[in-house]
Amino acid sequence: MQIVILNDAAEVAAYGADIFSTQLQRKAESVLGLATGSTPVALYQELIRRNREGELSFKDATTFNLDEYLGLEGSHPQSYRHFMNEQLFNHIDIDIDNTHVPPGDAKNPITACQDYEARMAAAGGVDIQLLGIGRNGHIGFNEPSSGLTSRTRVKTLTKETIEDNARFFEEGEYQPHLSITMGIGTILDAKKVVLLATGENKADAIQAMVEGPLTASCPASALQLHKDAVIVIDLLAASKLKNIEFYQHIEAENQKLQDYLASVASL
């Protein structure tokens, strides 16, 4: 795991946007794994700005979102499809037919999950997967006890997650308790994984993910197995890390190495 600790949420969004920009500049037809929640919104705004200013294009990109509420149509204002259209897709030059969100209104959710996996495979797999993290360490909607090799499937949400996400629903509005989510195994198949977290309420989950044991009780700890996982967090989300100074030291050393390699390359 590469652990990047930045001052605040704005720096986290800009750093995340740089990773995605670099990916798209290197490979225009990238397959991007995307996420919902409040954390990626600032990153999406930065990508929209860069797209408008002609710094990057999504024209040839394909996207697959992590998850969706089961029981909501894509046109429902609280669906993740609607969220993605509003927060990103409607504002960039992507072909909407190349954007994929699990179908929350699938007649047969079981075969819909298999179909989603097949589409990802047919697209060549995800090049870079964006993640947030739940307070209980969930990624996508892989709640604690999720299988570490799980694939896209129907998952039941915990009470904590339902409460955390209740802020997006009107009082008395139906809030789904089920979801379709990429599995942990699906997420680990992405060539690169970038997890963003900001704020003190994520500090326990970040500590468990980075320094705790590899365990289904903290689904995000599965990223310890990934060969290219970048964890980008602000100081508040990093505040419970026991070895915070060491991670900052590693990053400083990494930066020196990058500078050295750049100077050698320019000789």
Ligand SMILES: N[C@@H]1[C@@H](O)[C@H](O)[C@@H](COP(=O)(O)O)O[C@@H]1O
């Ligand atoms: N399914 C999503 C997750 O993908 C997201 O990471 C999490 C945290 O969201 P937020 O960024 O709003 O804290 O919320 C939801 O449960």
